[in-house]
Amino acid sequence: xxxxANDYGLLLPILPKYQTNxxxxxxxxxxxxxxxxxRNEQPDVERxxxxxxxENELTRLKVSFDGKRNAxxxxxxxxxxxxxxxxxxxxxxxxxxxxxNEHLPVAREGLYTINxxxxxxRETLKFLDSGQDTESHCPICSNKITPSKLRQQIxxxxxxxxxxxxxxxxxxxxxxxxxSALSGVIKKFEHFQGDLEDKRQDIRDAKKAIAVAxxxxxxxxxxxxxxxxxxxxxxxxxxxxxxxxxxxxxxxxDIIEEQLEDIKQIxxxxxxxxxxxxxxxxxxxxxYKQFESERDKLSSLCDSVVTIGEAIEDVLKTSxxxxxxxxxxxxxxxxRQLAVRTDYPDIKIDSDKYEVMAxxxxxxxxxxxxxxxxxxxxxxxxxxxGLATSNNLTHNxxxxxxxxxxxxxxxxxxxxxxxxxxxxxxxxxxxxxxxEDDFATHLNSKLTKPKKVYRLENWTExxxxxxxxx
Numbered sequence: 001x002x003x004x005a006n007d008y009g010l011l012l013p014i015l016p017k018y019q020t021n022x023x024x025x026x027x028x029x030x031x032x033x034x035x036x037x038x039r040n041e042q043p044d045v046e047r048x049x050x051x052x053x054x055e056n057e058l059t060r061l062k063v064s065f066d067g068k069r070n071a072x073x074x075x076x077x078x079x080x081x082x083x084x085x086x087x088x089x090x091x092x093x094x095x096x097x098x099x100x101n102e103h104l105p106v107a108r109e110g111l112y113t114i115n116x117x118x119x120x121x122r123e124t125l126k127f128l129d130s131g132q133d134t135e136s137h138c139p140i141c142s143n144k145i146t147p148s149k150l151r152q153q154i155x156x157x158x159x160x161x162x163x164x165x166x167x168x169x170x171x172x173x174x175x176x177x178x179x180s181a182l183s184g185v186i187k188k189f190e191h192f193q194g195d196l197e198d199k200r201q202d203i204r205d206a207k208k209a210i211a212v213a214x215x216x217x218x219x220x221x222x223x224x225x226x227x228x229x230x231x232x233x234x235x236x237x238x239x240x241x242x243x244x245x246x247x248x249x250x251x252x253x254d255i256i257e258e259q260l261e262d263i264k265q266i267x268x269x270x271x272x273x274x275x276x277x278x279x280x281x282x283x284x285x286x287x288y289k290q291f292e293s294e295r296d297k298l299s300s301l302c303d304s305v306v307t308i309g310e311a312i313e314d315v316l317k318t319s320x321x322x323x324x325x326x327x328x329x330x331x332x333x334x335x336r337q338l339a340v341r342t343d344y345p346d347i348k349i350d351s352d353k354y355e356v357m358a359x360x361x362x363x364x365x366x367x368x369x370x371x372x373x374x375x376x377x378x379x380x381x382x383x384x385x386g387l388a389t390s391n392n393l394t395h396n397x398x399x400x401x402x403x404x405x406x407x408x409x410x411x412x413x414x415x416x417x418x419x420x421x422x423x424x425x426x427x428x429x430x431x432x433x434x435x436e437d438d439f440a441t442h443l444n445s446k447l448t449k450p451k452k453v454y455r456l457e458n459w460t461e462x463x464x465x466x467x468x469x470x
Contacts, residue, residue: 111168331386418446
């Protein structure tokens with residue numbers, strides 16, 4: 001890192017000294033920060049940034065100047081098309097002046113002359129309208145005139161005058177329309193010429209900007225685009241050389257960074273080695289030896305527990321199979337009384353899988369796939385009652401507790417369940433809780449032994465229910 005900094009004229013950050021593994025970790029961390037600083041502060045990197053900025057600016061000026069030149073060309077083409085259609089501005093102006101100063105005054109003068117004659121005729125007709133239709137003398141020449149004949153002559157002359165006025169009016173209208181159109185063309189020429197001058201000014205401004213960027217004077221004959229292209233080529237060449245120099249510098253830095261990574265790996269290995277040594281030290285301690293002794297004892301105890309557990313599991317499996325075998329007829333009996341199904345009238349328990357099977361017509365199917373919810377509850381009640389009341393099972397519990405045993409049973413099931421429970425009362429005392437009035441009615445009518453009924457009523461959050469004994 002010091003040699004690299006010296007070669008590039010850079011100041012190397014101070015790195016910490018190290019004596020222990022912990023110091024070495026800090027050295028690696030500081031070294032990576034120093035590498036990052038050296039990488040970013042290479043002189044060629046700064047030069048590269050400046051050249052990239054210059055290249056971007058020259059490219060922008062090139063695109064801008066090219067666009068402005070194209071705009072001028074398009075404006076020239078538009079003006080030329082307008083000239084092809086309407087003629088040159090001088091010819092249009094000459095034509096306008098000819099109409100305005102020659103043709104239109106002549107037409108207006110002719111119309112004015114005819115209008116004057118028409119006025120005399122109108123006044124003469126008014127004069128004739130004011131007199132008697134008798135012979136009289138002309139007030140001008142004193143000749144004898146007949147008003148009716150004179151009226152006919154003047155009216156004929158009036159019609160002739162009107163026919164002469166129409167061509168003059170038409171010609172004047174045409175000339176005025178053409179004059180207006182020519183004035184519009186001249187204004188359009190002026191507008192086009194103004195736009196062209198604006199675009200030429202844009203080109204002159206762009207040319208000045210290029211001259212400033214290139215730090216040189218650009219003559220009228222020189223093509224700014226060619227000069228820009230030459231400058232961009234030079235900058236690109238310098239950039240290529242700088243990129244190569246930066247790659248070489250970065251390659252040297254990459255090697256230094258890899259060496260720091262090697263130091264980091266060595267540090268990790270030394271740390272692991274110290275940890276291993278500490279573990280070996282622990283193994284030689286009395287506490288660890290005692291721990292190993294206790295661990296061996298515990299392992300032996302675990303083996304014994306596993307052996308006992310396996311033995312217990314075998315005993316339980318054997319006992320379960322015996323219980324299932326000894327109660328299967330009783331369970332089947334109770335189920336047939338409760339379910340009363342014709343298709344699958346019986347159930348049995350698979351002693352290997354402990355699955356309840358529905359039996360009927362020589363077929364055996366898993367009960368959950370065949371039976372409805374009510375019959376599934378009947379099967380569960382049958383297994384519970386069969387196991388609890390079997391004389392072959394050795395336990396001395398003399399009572400049974402059933403909490404809402406009639407849930408999800410239909411009315412026929414409930415009535416049959418009450419009858420089955422009456423048979424259970426021969427050997428067991430029953431405590432039955434139910435929230436269903438119809439099942440309570442069946443119990444009252446089916447259970448033949450003495451019984452007590454406790455009703456829970458008027459429940460409150462603080463005191464719970466009140467109990468009424470019937």
